[in-house]
Every structure is written in C-alpha cells, then in structure tokens.
Amino acid sequence: MRFTGGELTCRKDWFDILKYAKSLGFSVSCNTNAVFHDPKISELFSRLNLEQVTVSIDGCKENHEYNRGKGTYDTAVMNLKKMSALGVKLRVNTLVNNRSVNDAKSMLDLASQFAEEINFFTVVFWGRGADLEKTDGVALESHLEMSREIKKLKKEYPHIRILHFAEVSQKTAIREDESLKFGLKPGSPSGATTFNISSHGYYSCGGYAPYIDEELFLGNAQKENIFDVWQHNKKLEKMRNDSEKLIIFCNNCNKFKRGDCQGSKYETELIRLMNPEVKNSNCILGDGPSLLKLV
Ligand SMILES: C[S@@+](CC[C@H](N)C(=O)[O-])C[C@H]1O[C@@H](n2cnc3c(N)ncnc32)[C@H](O)[C@@H]1O
Structure with missing residues (x-):
C-alpha cells in the first residue's frame, strides 16, 4: 500500500x-x-x-x-x-x-x-x-x-x-500471476496496474485517470466493496481492455520492437483523445491522433 x-x-x-x-x-x-x-x-x-x-x-x-x-x-x-x-x-x-x-x-x-x-x-x-x-x-x-x-x-x-x-x-504493476493466485482479475501493465483510494474514499486506477475525466472515478469505499469494483466495474473493464489493445499495438510496431520508441502509455493516449493538441513524445506516432482511435 x-x-x-x-x-x-x-x-x-x-x-x-x-x-x-x-x-x-x-x-x-x-x-x-x-x-x-x-x-x-x-x-x-x-x-x-x-x-x-x-x-x-x-x-x-x-x-x-x-x-x-x-x-x-x-x-x-x-x-x-x-x-x-x-x-x-x-x-x-x-x-x-x-x-x-x-x-x-x-x-x-x-x-x-x-x-x-x-x-x-x-x-x-x-x-x-x-x-x-x-x-x-x-x-x-x-x-x-x-x-x-x-x-x-x-x-x-x-x-x-x-x-x-x-x-x-x-x-510496480499488480502482476498477472499474482492476481490470478488471489482470484483477482489481472490488470495490464498500464492503465490498471494500481488501484487508488483518495483521502475521501474514491477509487480509481492508473496514476491520474480521474483527473483526465471525472467519469473515471470508480466508486467510493464508503459505499462499494473494493473487491467488487476491481472484479466487476464496467468502466475499469473497458480501461483494461483498451490498455491491453495499446500494448498489443506497440508490440506489433517495428519501431518499438527495434527500441527506436519508448512506447505509448494508456493515460497519455486518453489525454490525447480528449485534447488532440497534446503530443506523446515517448511515441513515434505521438504527433498524430490518439492511438486509442486506432486500436
Ligand atoms: C504528485 S507527487 C506527491 C508526493 C510528494 N509530495 C512528492 O513530491 O514526491 C508523486 C510523484 O508524482 C510526480 N509528479 C508530480 N507531477 C507530475 C507530473 N505532472 N507528471 C508526472 N509526474 C509527476 C512527482 O515527481 C512524484 O514523484
């Protein structure tokens, strides 16, 4: 913790x-x-x-x-x-x-x-x-x-x-083998690797997703059980899936495979989806539209 x-x-x-x-x-x-x-x-x-x-x-x-x-x-x-x-x-x-x-x-x-x-x-x-x-x-x-x-x-x-x-x-990711051992749905290496609880009890995943979009708060500890949210929350499920698709996209990119690119990052692409002016300087395609539009 x-x-x-x-x-x-x-x-x-x-x-x-x-x-x-x-x-x-x-x-x-x-x-x-x-x-x-x-x-x-x-x-x-x-x-x-x-x-x-x-x-x-x-x-x-x-x-x-x-x-x-x-x-x-x-x-x-x-x-x-x-x-x-x-x-x-x-x-x-x-x-x-x-x-x-x-x-x-x-x-x-x-x-x-x-x-x-x-x-x-x-x-x-x-x-x-x-x-x-x-x-x-x-x-x-x-x-x-x-x-x-x-x-x-x-x-x-x-x-x-x-x-x-x-x-x-x-x-620092919640590792897939560890997650499965505890009967937990695995997160992916970006987007759902960490689960946060704010000082007011709000759940969120990743580093700063809810500060990109308030909708990405995933409930509150005073009302919802953390295990249920991790396992069943629909928004979290979508973030995991999108983030997984991005990883596959990068792994299929020759520039990334050759080490000529640092790779994309789910939350950065989320920012770029909402604000197309922001670039991703880690990624060879970071001047173009958010990769979340392409996956
Ligand atoms: C938000 S700080 C809070 C903890 C503590 N007050 C500190 O200064 O380390 C936690 C981490 O986030 C990093 N951080 C702050 N602003 C950031 C930003 N815009 N982008 C990426 N990381 C940031 C900090 O450098 C720090 O390592």
Whole structure:
C-alpha cells in the first residue's frame, strides 16, 4: 500500500495512518518531497520501518528548484541523507524534463550513496503540468539518448537499482500471476496496474485517470466493496481492455520492437483523445491522433 499526495507529511496524522496500515499487515511505502524542517520527521520514518520511502529529486539543484521552488533542493538532500543514516530504505524519483535530460549521471552519483533505487520518468502534461509541454517537453530522440545512457551507466552503479520510463510501471504493476493466485482479475501493465483510494474514499486506477475525466472515478469505499469494483466495474473493464489493445499495438510496431520508441502509455493516449493538441513524445506516432482511435 503506497501513500502519496499532495504531501503526506503535511497531515498531522500521517504517522498514525501509516502505522495503522502496517499493523494490518500491509507492505507500506510512501512518496514525499522531503521538504520538512522538523528533524523528528526523519526519525518517525525510520521508526515505521517502511518497505520504501520515495524522495522526489528532479535533477541537479537548478533543475530541481525550477520544478519545486527555491530552497527545496538542499532540504530534500539533507533529509535524504538523514533518513539513509537512520536505515530508511529509500528510492529517489526523478521527474525528467528537457532541462534535466543530461542529469542522469549526477543523479546516480547522489542517489547511489543514499538510496537502494532510482526511478527516472517524464512529466505528464495534465493537471498542474498541463502547460508544461512547450517549455518542458522532451523530444523522442533525447528520450532515447537518455535511455541508452542510463542502460550504459547501470554497469557503473551496480549497488543501486535503476528504473527508467516504462520499467517502473512494470515493476510496480499488480502482476498477472499474482492476481490470478488471489482470484483477482489481472490488470495490464498500464492503465490498471494500481488501484487508488483518495483521502475521501474514491477509487480509481492508473496514476491520474480521474483527473483526465471525472467519469473515471470508480466508486467510493464508503459505499462499494473494493473487491467488487476491481472484479466487476464496467468502466475499469473497458480501461483494461483498451490498455491491453495499446500494448498489443506497440508490440506489433517495428519501431518499438527495434527500441527506436519508448512506447505509448494508456493515460497519455486518453489525454490525447480528449485534447488532440497534446503530443506523446515517448511515441513515434505521438504527433498524430490518439492511438486509442486506432486500436
Ligand atoms: C504528485 S507527487 C506527491 C508526493 C510528494 N509530495 C512528492 O513530491 O514526491 C508523486 C510523484 O508524482 C510526480 N509528479 C508530480 N507531477 C507530475 C507530473 N505532472 N507528471 C508526472 N509526474 C509527476 C512527482 O515527481 C512524484 O514523484
């Protein structure tokens, strides 16, 4: 069970909620910006003994602060070091934009000292990121160059797991064999890999589907049983099917097979279906209409 936000450490009861989730037997992890000044917070994280704490650091100081505001970098790095010294299992999340495509090596130098894992992924142009495409969008060729660089660097940094772009959603996906073992319908590697419950109890799948279209909220924990929604919700079923069709489409594309393309992503194509001006710079066909029109 992963807690994210918003920023969970802004809630007065964050520690109690995570502790309660652990007491129920869940494997618990969370995301934080690590911009906190109370030294007790790092100690509380260490006391919780979580599966993993993810700290967002979006490149070198200049690029991180372009995203997250002045003064945030030193505080986040200070808390990363502090939590590492206290034995917290850490991941660094690096949101890549066109400024930070060259930051892979410096991020690995930093993260490999303090974290067990680093994850590079790209900005989604929706919500508060809606206007960033023109200023922050990464061209496909730069994406591929960064991927190639990261693959090479993996050999130099054997003590840190390095995930980039699609790898993280594959790693954190609800795996098909695991799902079937528990009698659950399997999700596919994009679109239905995660199941979210908002602080008001609303269910949704994927990373941000309901913020693309409110209709993609899948019910509420106060009324509907989570198992029933996962198994029987018609909207979820359609998303799984569409997302599966996209995967098949990419797997049949020669550019993708040759590694000349990062592949499509269900939710990005959903955004593009509703807003045709948005491009998908991961995908060789990302300048054209949403692939959901083609599958
Ligand atoms: C929304 S944040 C919330 C947790 C925490 N406050 C933090 O800053 O990490 C969770 C993750 O989403 C990423 N994120 C934020 N805006 C994004 C966007 N427009 N596209 C893709 N990822 C984004 C962040 O970099 C972070 O790794």
